[in-house]
Each structure stands twice: as C-alpha cells, then as structure tokens.
Amino acid sequence: MNILTRPILEINYDNLLSNYISLTKAANEAIPAAVIKDDAYGLGAKSVASVLYTRANCRHFFVAHAVEGEKIVENAQEAKIYVLQGIGNDNLDVFQKHHQLIPVISSPEMFAFWKANKLPDIKPVIQIETGLNRLGFREKDLQKLSDDDLKEFSIVMSHLACADEKEHFMNQRQLEQFTQLKKKFFPNIPASLSASDGVFLGADFHFEMVRLGAALYGINSTPYRQNQMRNVVTIKAPILQITTLPKGEFVGYSATYRASSERKIAIISIGYGDGLPRSLSNVGKVFFKNKEKIEECRIIGRVSMDNIICDITNISHAQVGDLAYIAADFYTIDDVARDAGTIAYELISRIGKNSRFLRN
Amino acid sequence: MNILTRPILEINYDNLLSNYISLTKAANEAIPAAVIKDDAYGLGAKSVASVLYTRANCRHFFVAHAVEGEKIVENAQEAKIYVLQGIGNDNLDVFQKHHQLIPVISSPEMFAFWKANKLPDIKPVIQIETGLNRLGFREKDLQKLSDDDLKEFSIVMSHLACADEKEHFMNQRQLEQFTQLKKKFFPNIPASLSASDGVFLGADFHFEMVRLGAALYGINSTPYRQNQMRNVVTIKAPILQITTLPKGEFVGYSATYRASSERKIAIISIGYGDGLPRSLSNVGKVFFKNKEKIEECRIIGRVSMDNIICDITNISHAQVGDLAYIAADFYTIDDVARDAGTIAYELISRIGKNSRFLRN
Numbered sequence: 001m002n003i004l005t006r007p008i009l010e011i012n013y014d015n016l017l018s019n020y021i022s023l024t025k026a027a028n029e030a031i032p033a034a035v036i037k038d039d040a041y042g043l044g045a046k047s048v049a050s051v052l053y054t055r056a057n058c059r060h061f062f063v064a065h066a067v068e069g070e071k072i073v074e075n076a077q078e079a080k081i082y083v084l085q086g087i088g089n090d091n092l093d094v095f096q097k098h099h100q101l102i103p104v105i106s107s108p109e110m111f112a113f114w115k116a117n118k119l120p121d122i123k124p125v126i127q128i129e130t131g132l133n134r135l136g137f138r139e140k141d142l143q144k145l146s147d148d149d150l151k152e153f154s155i156v157m158s159h160l161a162c163a164d165e166k167e168h169f170m171n172q173r174q175l176e177q178f179t180q181l182k183k184k185f186f187p188n189i190p191a192s193l194s195a196s197d198g199v200f201l202g203a204d205f206h207f208e209m210v211r212l213g214a215a216l217y218g219i220n221s222t223p224y225r226q227n228q229m230r231n232v233v234t235i236k237a238p239i240l241q242i243t244t245l246p247k248g249e250f251v252g253y254s255a256t257y258r259a260s261s262e263r264k265i266a267i268i269s270i271g272y273g274d275g276l277p278r279s280l281s282n283v284g285k286v287f288f289k290n291k292e293k294i295e296e297c298r299i300i301g302r303v304s305m306d307n308i309i310c311d312i313t314n315i316s317h318a319q320v321g322d323l324a325y326i327a328a329d330f331y332t333i334d335d336v337a338r339d340a341g342t343i344a345y346e347l348i349s350r351i352g353k354n355s356r357f358l359r360n
Numbered sequence: 361m362n363i364l365t366r367p368i369l370e371i372n373y374d375n376l377l378s379n380y381i382s383l384t385k386a387a388n389e390a391i392p393a394a395v396i397k398d399d400a401y402g403l404g405a406k407s408v409a410s411v412l413y414t415r416a417n418c419r420h421f422f423v424a425h426a427v428e429g430e431k432i433v434e435n436a437q438e439a440k441i442y443v444l445q446g447i448g449n450d451n452l453d454v455f456q457k458h459h460q461l462i463p464v465i466s467s468p469e470m471f472a473f474w475k476a477n478k479l480p481d482i483k484p485v486i487q488i489e490t491g492l493n494r495l496g497f498r499e500k501d502l503q504k505l506s507d508d509d510l511k512e513f514s515i516v517m518s519h520l521a522c523a524d525e526k527e528h529f530m531n532q533r534q535l536e537q538f539t540q541l542k543k544k545f546f547p548n549i550p551a552s553l554s555a556s557d558g559v560f561l562g563a564d565f566h567f568e569m570v571r572l573g574a575a576l577y578g579i580n581s582t583p584y585r586q587n588q589m590r591n592v593v594t595i596k597a598p599i600l601q602i603t604t605l606p607k608g609e610f611v612g613y614s615a616t617y618r619a620s621s622e623r624k625i626a627i628i629s630i631g632y633g634d635g636l637p638r639s640l641s642n643v644g645k646v647f648f649k650n651k652e653k654i655e656e657c658r659i660i661g662r663v664s665m666d667n668i669i670c671d672i673t674n675i676s677h678a679q680v681g682d683l684a685y686i687a688a689d690f691y692t693i694d695d696v697a698r699d700a701g702t703i704a705y706e707l708i709s710r711i712g713k714n715s716r717f718l719r720n
Contacts, residue, residue, distance in 0.1 A: 003448030003473040006425060038633035038665055038714060064633065064666040065366060065716045085600065085629055085666060088363035088681075090718065107601040109680040113363040133611045134667055135601055135627050161615055170615055240445065241467040241495055251493045255521055255530055267495050269445055273398035273424065278706045279639075305398055305705060306424040306445060307494055320469040321448075345665060346638045353713040354398060356425045358450065 002321035004238035007270040009357045011043050013051045015230035016216060020056050022228065023212045027199045030206040033060035035195065035213030037068060037084065042275070042349040043217060043233065044359070050075040062211055066094040069101045076100075082125055082155075084135075086110050087117070095119055104157065106135035108144065114152075123154035126186070130177040130193075131170055132161040142185045155209065156186040163197035163205075166224050171201055197221035219344040220334050231329040233348060235336075237270035239322050242312070251309050252301025257282055264313045265300070268324050273305040274357065275350030276326065277340035284339050286310050287325040290317055294330050362681040364598035367630040369712045370720045371403050373411045375590035376576060380416050382588065383572045387559045390566040393420035395555065395573030397428060397444065402635070402709040403577060403593065404719070410435040422571055426454035429461045436460075442485055442515075444495075446470050447477070455479055464517065466495035468504065474512075483514035486546070490537040490553075491530055492521040502545045515569065516546040523557035523565075526584050531561055557581035579704040580694050591689040593708060595696075597630035597646075599682050602672070611669050612661025617642055625660070626672045628684050633665040634717065635710030636686065637700035644668070644699050647685040648675050654690050 024032040040048035045063070049072040052058035061081045063069040069081040080102055087095055087103035087110065095101050096119065105111050106127040114124060129136030136158060158178050162168035175193070182191050190208035196215030198205045200222050220227035245265045251257040268286065272278045284299040286308070297310045312318050327333045333344040340347065352359070384392040400408035405423070409432040412418035421441045423429040429441040440462055447455055447463035447470065455461050456479065465471050466487040474484060489496030496518060518538050522528035535553070542551050550568035556575035558565045560582050580587035605625045611617040628646065632638045644659040646668070657670045672678050687693045693704040700707065712719070 001469055001472070003446075003470055004450050005445045005448045006427075006450050041665075067366075067715050071715070085365045086363075088365045088598075090364045090366050090598075107680065109361055109601070110363055112361070129603075131610065132613070133603075133605055133609055133625065133661070134664070134669060138603060161610065161613055165614070168615075170610065238448075238450075241469070243489075243493075243498060245493055249493055250491065250521065250530070253492070253521055254525070255528075265493065272706045273709050275710070278702055301493070304494065305401075305709065309494060320467065342638055346632045349633050349665065350635070350710055350713075353710075355427050355431070 001319070004321050004323070005240065005269055006356055006358050007235070007237040007274050008323070008359075009352045010234040010236070010360045011047065012230070012232050012234070013047070015218065016048065016051060016232050017056055019216050019218065019229045019232065020052060020058070020212065023196060023199055023210070023215055027206050027210040028203060031060060031190075031209040032058065033062055033082070033192070033209055033211050034058050034216060035062040035211050036072065037062060037064035037213075038349050039068070039353070041213065041217050041345060042352050044352070045072050046075050053079060060209065066091040066101055070094050070098055073098050073100050088113060092117055102154070105153070106137070108137070108141050111149070123152065125155040125157055126153040128156060128158050128178070128181055130158040130181070131174040132159050134159065139181060142181065145185070150185055153186065153189060155190050155192060156182055157192040160194065160198050163194065163201055164221055164223055166201065166222070171205075175204060195221070214345055217348065218332065219348075227332070227334070231332055233333050234328045235270075235326040235351060236323040237268050237326060239266045239318060239320050239324060240269050240307070241267045242318060242320055243267075252281075253304060254302065257301040263311050266310045266312045266318060266324070268308050268310055269306065270308060270326065271304050271306040274354055275347070275352065276303055276308065277342065277347065277350070278303045279340045279342070280308075284308070284336070285331070287328070287331060288312075288315050288318055288322065289325070361679070364681050364683070365600065365629055366716055366718050367595070367597040367634050368683070368719075369717045370594040370596070371407065372590070372592050372594070373407070375578065375592050376408065376411060377415055379576050379578060379589045379592065380412060380418070380572065383556060383559055383570070383575055387566050387570040388563060391420060391550075391569040392418065393422055393442070393552070393569055393571050394418050394576060395422040395571050396432065397422060397424035397573075398709050399428070399713070401573065401577050401705060402712050404712070405432050406435050413439060420569065422573075426451040426461055430454050430458055433458045433460050448473060452477055462514070465513070466497070468497070468501050471509070483512065485515040485517055486513040488516060488518050488538070488541055490518040490541070491534040492519050494519065499541060502541065505545070510545055513546065513549060515550050515552060516542055517552040520554060520558050523554065523561055524581055524583055526561065526582070531565075535564060555581070574705055577708065578692065579708075587692070587694070591692055593693050594688045595630075595686040595711060596683040597628050597686060599626045599678060599680050599684060600629050600667070601627045602678060602680055612641075613664060614662060617661040623671050624673045626670045626678060626684070628668050628670055629666065630668060630686065631664050631666040634714055635707070635712065636663055636668065637702065637707065637710075638663045639700045639702070640668075644696070645691070646670050647688070647691060648672075648678055648682065649685065650677055
C-alpha cells in the first residue's frame, strides 16, 4: 500500500503556453506581456517566467512588487519587468540593483519621488485612472505635469473595471476616457489598457500592449461564455484514512455535520493551511478517478487547517493512499472557487503558498 | 514625503512568550508543546520556534508535515518535533534525515507502513479517535493491535471537536471516551487530549501534555469569554495614493460601490494576494492612528489582488505614505476574521505567505 501524506500541485506548462499563444493571437499586433504578480497567481513565478521566456520568447512581464520582480530577473535576463505598485523608500534598493525593473508611477507623489531618485536609463510607465478608481493619475493631475514631465514616460497604461462583462457600460466609458487622455497627454508613446479579459472586448481595446494574467493560468476571464483557455492547474491530495461513520455521529470542529445514516468517510490531507478555502466546509466537492469514470463526493464538516473529511459511501474502490482531485480539467479552479463563494484568482493565489505541496 | 509600497507584518514575540507562559500555568503540571504547523499559523515557524526554544525552554513542537519540521530542526536542536500527518512514502526520507522528527500514527495502514519502515530509536505517537471523526484509531482498530504493537508508542493523543464552547456536550463525551481507551490500551504512557482551547476546560482535560497553538498567537480560543491572551499580530499597509471620488463614480472591479456623495479615498497596498480575504469587499475596516486616537474607515469596492480602496473622507490628516492598520491590539485578527466571515486561524495562515511583506 502506498501511504502518502502531502498534497500535490500540478502545473500544465504546455497548456499555459497554449493559452499564451491563443491570447497573443487574439490580441493581434499588440505586444503580449505576462502578468506574474503574486508569484504568478500562486503558481510559481520563476517557472512560469522561464517557460514563457524561453519557449514563447516573452520579453515583457508585470509584477506587483519589486521583490517579486527580483525573483525572476535571472530567469528572464533580457526581459523588461514592470512593477505595478511602483517605487518608494522601501524598495528603491531593489530597483537600483536590477536594471530590468521598471516602475509604474501612479500618483503625483510617487512621481515626485521618482524625480528625486531617478534610475539611469529607465523610463517608467505611467498609470492613468479611467474609471476603476484605483491607482492612477486623474486628468487634473496630468494637467499639472510639465512637457518635460510628460516625456519621462515610456508607456501609458490604465486598467478596466468590468471587462469580464462584455456588455458592461463601463468598458466603453473607460475606453473613451483612456483614448482621450492618451491623445491629449501621451500621443507618441505606446499604450496598454487591457488585461486578459479586455483582449476579448475587441481590437479597439488592444492598443500597443496587452497584459495577460488570469487567462494564462486557465481562469475563465470571459465568464459570459465558455472558457476558451486550457486548464493549467490540477490539485490533488491523498487519502490518509478511511473509516465508517456510525449513524448519529458528528464530524469535524463544532460538530457541524451529523450522519443521518451510516457513512463511509475518507480523511484527506489538505486543508485551509494549504489554501483550500474554509468556506468549502459542508459544501465543497472532491473527485476520484475510476478508470475513465469521474466519481464525485462531498466535503462533510468543517475544513480544518490540514485535513478535510469526505463522504465516500458511494466510492467503492477508494483506498488509503488514493489521490482525491480538488481541481482538474473536469472540475476547474473556476468551479472550486464558485463553490467557495469567491473567484479563481483568489483561490489559486492561496493554493501552493506553503511548503507542503509536492509540485511537478 | 515617505513613499512606501509594501505591507508590513509585525509579530510581538514578547506577547507570544507571555501567552506561552500563561497557557503553561493554566495547564498546571502538563508538559507544554507548541503547535507551529503551517509555518506557525503563517507567522513564521523558524522565528516562533527559536523564541520559544531559547527564551522559554520549550522542548516539544507539533507540525503537520515532516517538511515543516525539517525547517526548524536547526533552531530547536534538542527538541522533539511531532508530525501530525504522519509518515509515508512521500516523506520517509525527511524522517530518516532528521531524528528529531517523530511521526504521529493515525491509522492501521500507516502503522503497517511504520512497522515496515521503522526508524531507529524513535517511538511514534498514536492518535486515537474520540468524536471529532477525523484522523485516529477507533476502538475496533485498537483491538486488532498486539501487545507488542501497543508497546510501540510513546504518547497517546486525541483531539477535541468543540473545546471552544465550554458547555458543549461533546467535550465531556470525548473526555470519557479518551479516558476509557487510554486506560484500556495505553495505561502506562503519557497522554495528550487538549489544544489551547482544551486547557481552559479544566484539569481533567490536561493529562500529561497540552498542545498550544491558536492561543499562543493571540487568537481567542475561548470565544465564550473575553480573550485572555495578548495580541501578537499587527498588520499594516501604506497609502499609495489619495484622491477625490466624485459623486456618482464607481469603485473597483465590477463597480460594486457607487459614491452617493463626493468622497475622499485612499488606495492602500494590500490585497488578497497578501492574504487579506476578498470577502472583506465593501465590508472590512482599516484604521489610522492620530496621536492617541484610533480612526476607523471602511473598505469600499472589491478587494483586489494587490490593493484595497478605503473611504477616508473623515480622516483629515491622512497622507500618502501613512500606514493603515488592518489588525492590531485595538482591532484584533479575531475581529478582522469575523468581518470576513471566517476564523482568525484561517486569516493568519494566509497573511504573510508571500514575499511582499516586510517583517520585523
């Protein structure tokens, strides 16, 4: 008998590449940049960057923080790495050490910092606000910039709020605002408005560069239609124990599940410490493969830090050491996230952040 | 102006020590073991283990996985490190390398594996099931063990399901079941039933060893009364930008917030990528310190991966670079978790798992 204790995270790099190529095609002439912030949405920024850099010639990456960019400079030596949260007193040293890192400047205050601490030969990106009301220069801020200030920047970018809803009125409104501000203040530099979801809003939204994140990792960033991307993430965990739960017995913390009849249960080695949302308590599903068949069972009781308990009464073949599927091509990270009441972005950004996961 | 970009996680090690000492006193004669699984609930197992080992002479630690134990062997060289998820094909090598690691055996199958792969001079812990219906030997499993088998073990343990509710009927029921099985099968070895919450159920629940986890880290494991522990975790993040939100404007993804009047907003550098639950969207609070005064404001719109947006209309003094408090002694991780619809265990096990956090 194969006794296993650790959860497993599998990344399908071929599918990741295929997604990158599909998205690049959909974006026509726009330069594709890969968004690998938050450790490539939890999947591992080093490996993801290496694969895209060496196998798909990707030369533009976005991270949120300079320390994230620092981790991939070795794996993508000729690439430009844009840092969305920008530059400040707490990361200036990282920028000074790695000349591939290019700050995104999103506020007048950060721009003042930049002017006092310029890096040689680096032209930052400027982020402008067009409706998300998150980071970025408003029109009134841009009006205060001198002609020389405006020439400091290499790219002008903004970010869409509702691009995952194709018909949302915000999309057209942000496009118009972006087009107008770009024309007025930055007529001669490349522009970037769209992330993965924006790519599918049409050619007007592409400009010179698109920022490919969620869809790269197989997340459906166009939930108004079937996912066009291939699955990248598979999450599995081994059965540690199988036992009989007598009728009337309770399961898990706070005894939130009670057996209405005798059940067969499996204790599986994954929990919220591994990033599995606790909101899957008494709701989430896991799956077993029986030759070609996929068999479904339910999480019962609370998700605990290291374990879940599943009702496997109908899974006759299950044995200790078998692997339960949490997410796979037949039940994707989008499906698991929906069950947990969140989005796959949050789900995968948590999964795999501990050292317990075996990774391919 | 101080421009900052990174969130900050502060661990108060003095308060951690104070909690350890309080819990140790409450547990009377029982040996205190520190539970530092899942990277010490996300706070950093190496530092936590070092502090408890060197400053409080803690010599017993529990982790979930052997790879977690491996990370602290250097920092706690004379300690015993018990591995709750046990031993199997995927971590046998780790046990063979580090003789401080002691597996907890929770199933007949794992015990068979143990007998085939015994480690010299190691006597494992046995976990028995008393009502949580998670990992552990049931009575029928114990009956199948030979006298020699029973002598294999150094400690017998179980785990309570409802110890955070003092009057819950399960507590007494599990205590009776544990006492009976211990007497019958393991009369001569030390026993351990209680985690932090169990310590406060009274001396009957202490046995020879208690396993101190949540309460060490300042979590209120006795929510039926005010927290007796000191606060250990402070989470802060800097304001990246302050701007005016005109009446009628929307905020964040999917435009879930709309301003009913002109507001002043702050964009703050922390998001679900940093472990802040996305369920705090339009619900969570952040705080600013103004001399001695604590001023509260609300997260508006969705929590995104790297940022939150807060309504700071009433915080006149706020400036770019100021630090917003997410959790602190005046609004603890228990409070934040409640706002997010979860428990502080899940909250802190996510926070700080990325590389962006500055740590003390």
